[in-house]
Amino acid sequence: MIHINEIPLDFEPRRKILPKIPAVPDEPEMSEFESAFLCGALKTFRPKKILEIGVAGGATTAIILQTLEDLGEPYEIHSVDVAEKFYCDQSKTSGFMAMFAKEKILGELRGTHEFHIGKVLPQIIDEIGGDIDFVILDTVHNLPSEVLDFIAMLPYLKVGAVVVLHDVSDKKFLSSGYRGFVQRGDCGKIFELRRAGSLPLSEYRRVQSQSADGR
Numbered sequence: 309m310i311h312i313n314e315i316p317l318d319f320e321p322r323r324k325i326l327p328k329i330p331a332v333p334d335e336p337e338m339s340e341f342e343s344a345f346l347c348g349a350l351k352t353f354r355p356k357k358i359l360e361i362g363v364a365g366g367a368t369t370a371i372i373l374q375t376l377e378d379l380g381e382p383y384e385i386h387s388v389d390v391a392e393k394f395y396c397d398q399s400k401t402s403g404f405m406a407m408f409a410k411e412k413i414l415g416e417l418r419g420t421h422e423f424h425i426g427k428v429l430p431q432i433i434d435e436i437g438g439d440i441d442f443v444i445l446d447t448v449h450n451l452p453s454e455v456l457d458f459i460a461m462l463p464y465l466k467v468g469a470v471v472v473l474h475d476v477s478d479k480k481f482l483s484s485g486y487r488g489f490v491q492r493g494d495c496g497k498i499f500e501l502r503r504a505g506s507l508p509l510s511e512y513r514r515v516q517s518q519s520a521d522g523r
């Protein structure tokens with residue numbers, strides 16, 4: 309058993325790949341520290357079959373791919389996002405930054421990477437199959453989304469699989485945010501717009517900041 313504090317931070321993959329892919333404000337949606345934790349966890353557990361849910365622009369996907377390439381071992385990774393278009397910029401496809409990295413930077417991969425864009429996990433989990441030993445779950449930060457995905461993936465996880473959740477300590481989303489959405493009746497709207505992949509960033513940030521203020 310490895311304690312969470314024993315996972316060595318690895319800042320290298322992000323520093324290596326990020327300057328080479330298109331720069332987009334606020335992407336990746338993880339801090340340097342969070343990316344370093346994720347890369348350190350990948351290097352510690354050396355997973356063979358990885359599932360990423362919540363891709364957005366794909367900067368974190370590119371960082372994960374860089375980490376797996378650096379490990380130098382065969383791997384299989386699947387990246388799932390419900391939105392066909394990048395939710396911050398509808399002129400781009402979800403995952404476009406990782407697509408750029410694959411086409412222009414990383415060359416022939418040691419492993420396989422597949423995007424499942426425009427789909428939710430239950431639609432494609434049978435196709436992805438079992439023996440998943442590492443998951444990165446970073447979607448709406450709002451109940452019940454992550455819980456439902458977790459239930460959907462559970463039978464497909466290998467015993468001892470590692471599941472990394474993003475933003476579990478984000479009070480905006482998990483406490484006041486959630487209440488805020490429900491109280492103002494925005495919850496249905498958020499889910500609906502997100503399912504359609506058409507939530508404008510300005511609207512998303514407006515609701516986020518209102519929720520953080522408890523308004």
Ligand SMILES: C[S@@+](CC[C@H](N)C(=O)[O-])C[C@H]1O[C@@H](n2cnc3c(N)ncnc32)[C@H](O)[C@@H]1O
Nearest residue numbers: 336337338362363364368389390391446447448
């Ligand atoms: C916070 S962003 C992901 C950020 C990304 N992991 C990063 O580090 O840059 C959340 C993404 O999850 C997607 N999403 C929301 N609900 C989802 C669901 N149920 N299944 C798959 N993707 C979902 C959204 O379309 C959005 O692109």
